[in-house]
Amino acid sequence: MNRIAITMGDPAGIGAEIVLKSLSILTAKSIPVVVGDIKVFDQLCSRLPSLPRFSFKHPGNGSLGDVEFSDIGCIDTVEAGLSDGRCGEASYRYIMEALKFVFTGEASALVTCPISKASLSMAGIPFPGHTELLAHAGGVDSYVMMLANPKIRVSLATIHIPLATVPAEITEEKIFRCIRITTRSLQERFSIKNPSIKVCGLNPHAGEKGVIGHEEDGIIRAISRAQSMGMDATGPYPADSVFHHIDCDAYIAMYHDQGLIPVKTIDFERTVNITLGLPFVRTSPGHGTGFDIAGKGTANPTSLIEAY
Structure with a gap:
């Protein structure tokens, strides 16, 4: 069964929210493999109880209709809309873990939720954004x-x-x-x-x-x-x-x-x-982290659905 890896993006942004809002549609197409921090999702669902909830499977254990989750475990709590170097480091780790699924053939493509370039910089990550980071990881210039x-x-x-x-x-x-x-x-x-x-x-x-x-x-x-x-x-x-x-x-x-x-x-x-130009398929929503609306339940998942 086809799998597509999805990174949750900056933990302080709208990534987790748009992922949860889109999964009922995405699971009809293939098996999403969400890469992020499960505690951030739990915190968001506690804050916004109207969000849809899912019972996640471990990577490789799902079938069509299921959602798999790779829990990186580097963020326990986060303040919505206020990112920092800790969130930048987490964003980077989500991407690198998702790339493992792509490079080993466990996922056929990569969809990345938005990250903060400022937070990446604060974490000491030497790339200004997804595009440059992924090109380096893919070995292309x-x-x-x-x-x-x-x-x-x-x-x-x-x-x-x-x-x-x-x-x-x-x-x-x-x-x-x-x-x-x-x-x-x-x-x-x-x-x-x-x-x-x-x-x-x-x-x-x-x-x-x-x-x-x-x-x-x-x-x-x-x-x-x-x-x-x-x-x-x-x-x-x-x-x-x-x-x-x-x-x-x-x-x-x-x-x-x-x-x-x-x-x-x-x-x-x-x-x-x-x-x-990458040796794999990578897409992303066309918008940013949405720090100004993070944690408010108003984020629109349409662009993520289109990217998937």
Whole structure:
């Protein structure tokens, strides 16, 4: 029976809540293997008695309709919405344990609930987020973060870096790799035989032929290189208008907010984070830890259900 590993994310966030709210739907698809701290779930259910409760099985002992739980046992109690290095360390341990299930073939894919980058940093974990951590664990140095929902897909040329450093990162090689990995993933993961990709410019008006910056020069060379290899990539397009009419299989944005604003504006609740280029399937809800609503019972599980 197919199993999919789910990490509970930051213990102080909404991860445990959205997991509990989604399990009745997820168990109809495969066997979820939740990786986290059972005491955090128990504490949450005591605080919010209306949440659904489950009788968890040990990993490997469940069948369709069951939920398996791998209890890491590193957090006893947590204050909702207030994360720290202890929660960052726990988040990291959940991910590494879940990867064991994936690498041994006990789970066919990995779904990760949101973590706090600040908490990871406080714990001394040398990765800014899931994407970079999982790429390191998977032994790859070429990977792409894609945000997708039923209406639009956007890959990012750069991810979790300060905006001031983005222009220097917009190189021909980086943009070409992003186009190549996105194209291959659309073919292999989404079964799109000849995917079409539109590439954004970095500057207003996509540089206006060099009048408003020269970063587009490298983008243009990358697109030409991809086209010479048979990939259907075009651009660069001005980012303020290219998303107005969705008419391609994926877009490539130059930086985090350039790509995530249109995706989340179009369909926030069903947006999913997908890491392309890994040797395994990894998805995540498209939202964050929800510290402001943690422990209140108002978290929406839709994005986690979509990710699964």
